[in-house]
Amino acid sequence: MTELRRHAEQIYGEAIRRALPDVAVREALRDFRPGPGRTLLVSVGKAAWRMASAALEAVSVDGGLVVTKYGHSQGPLPGLEILEAGHPVADAASFAASERALALVQGLGEEDDLLFLLSGGGSALFEASDLSLAEFQDINRRLLSCGADIQEVNRVRKRLSNVKGGRFGAACAPARVFSVVLSDVLGDRLDMIASGPAAVDGSTLEETLAVAEKYGLELSPQARALLARPLPAALPHVESRICGSVSQLCQTAAEVCRGLGYEARVLTDRAAGEARETGENLARNLLREREAGKPLALILGGETVVRITGKGKGGRNQELALAAAPVLAGTEGTALFSVGSDGTDGPTDAAGGYVDGGTRDRLRALGMEVPAVLAENDSYHALKKIGGLIVTGPTGTNVNDLSVGLYRPPAMP
Template identity: 55%
Template sequence: MTLREEADAIVRESIRQVLPDEAVARALQGRDFGSGKLYVVAVGKAAWQMARTASDILGRRMESGICITKYGHVKGEIGGIRCFEAGHPVPDENSFQATEEVLRLVGNLGVEDTVVFLLSGGGSALFEKPLVSRKELADITDQLLACGADIVEMNTVRKRLSAVKGGRFAENCRPAKVYSVILSDILGDPLDMIASGPAYPDSSTCAQALTIASKYSLELSEKTIGLLNRETPKSLSNVETVVTGSVKNLCRAAAAVCKELGYEPHILTDRLDCQAREAGRFLAAIAKSHQADRKSLAYIAGGETVVFLTGKGKGGRNQELALAAAEGICGLEDTAVFSVGSDGTDGPTDAAGGYCDGRTKQILNRLGVDIYRTLQENDSYEALRKAGGLILTGATGTNVNDVAVLLIRRH
């Protein structure tokens, strides 16, 4: 196998091992939901796959359900469950309408009833009933994306501008019980932050939200500032929560595949949290340090990097990471760096991520592409496309952050 073929195999198999089907099945099989009515609500990028598994397991025991996921992620009808596609990373009219349908579904439940709430990353945009105008909500989301705020900071602000985030959805379900099954996309699995915690008590405070607004100089209306000062639920007696998967599983899966391919795997971290370009340069530095080693090595870093927008190009954090690494590993033999989003999407592109090896910079130079200027323009997609470095998986049905891998192959 070539290095690129090995990279594709690692991506394919590690993602396969963190698909939500088996995890959801473990959470639901054999569980007694009592004598009341049972409803399913699935929200997030992995919602369709999670909902399909729930429908297969619960069958006629389920009264009805709703699935809300990203455009292009519904792969067919699900028995007993209505499927909606909506906007991500910015909520749109379909997000709001689908959320209203969910609130109608759970609006008049009894104390014996249960809502099985299947939650995955992306829910912050897909599941939304705003307490500010939709135009202002879109503007605030755009500001948070552009300034480099991390996902925890974004959700600390957004949950206070919503009628369903920060535990408020669970309050809407009362007196019914909520059984929340979560596929985590946030480092460390903070349950109140995943999709902005619709069914979990909120640990963030008004003071923290206001600090974030000040830190990034967000332009906010007086109404929004007032909402940031309004506290969220701090306890929910009707909710039980279980985490079914996270980036830790993704890193372990990648390490297992690397080992099968003959590499000695090392998981550097499952909490990578820095600029994408810096992460790429760091992996390149590790590659340089281990060129003299006689055994094949794989270094794995899971997490979620950030991109600061300095240009108007097309790309995503995983593509920027790979392209930034290309500079440092230029000329290194049998060395590659690749990074992918487990959901199969990276930024507003059709790529899951990017791949580079010791020849990538030379290829781009021949094509007249300068890596530094390309990164300044945030145009990693076009550069990697020209170099044959895009990783295309399509929607995967899961969402547990990203994984970046450095391969150093020795014969």
């Protein structure tokens, strides 16, 4: 293993470790003052199990529910029902889990409390709709493959939902809702994180219809009628705390880089746009800035998108990294990695990808050209053949993606 690869593992490993929600959730719960009635817990998202586990160390609850992605549960939790469901597209288990949550909070009174723990991935995992599952899945797949950013995707699916856009929060009334949120959304907008089940929506119907028109979504009359339904205008019984975000992930990565001897700069914690373009631009910035001749780390966080043009396998982080390979080709002392903090990147078992100045030529030696691989959206298989996949397994957190370009002068020890 090269020194750059070892440094990459240290950087993303420590950044993710410090983004785990345990301490942050317990800190947020210092402000939680349950009333004399029942206290129930509902935890939703890729980090739902870990958030619920941390909460149980700080609060006594009278029952509840954990809804997380397949394979992200880490075992039983006392007093809580644990359900796993589909991501990135809702499945029958997502619908069933959401109906279970709605039934759980039905009948709560003014003296009762709901502790609502929310993390990224909830938009797919926590879902109920008057549309058929097949129609709902079709709309979601088209949104996820057309190049729409996550805020555009969420604008549409929250209005098709019976639990998003504040509707789950409204269903809990008159009970008090204390929401602890692990953010995976640029700008930490509560109405966008997991499509805002307990937050007043900040978008308009006109903006939502504009998304449908922009990407040519063909919607049935029933779907259009659901889009027009009003969302809750106020949720005075809901109180929310954000306990972690991508900006913290980037700052931690920068601290680790400095500890390894790099000059570290966070370029942005709101990266968006297409993964390929982001990877190419980060690599170009790295080559330009390396002229100073000092160890350098350029860091960005956020959530890019992939435009589906082929039938391969991959995720946005793998595609971002692989797109950087031709830019770095032939250079010494350069590397770039991109990783999802939740440990999963798209429909794969990898968290992301790693490339360096020799990646393009190693692929060429196997008869593979990067542009052709990207056109087929097959970054997973290409990176796997040359040992470029980053595999962490489910991490227990979800605060978006981390991408880092590294330069270390080859002559350095």
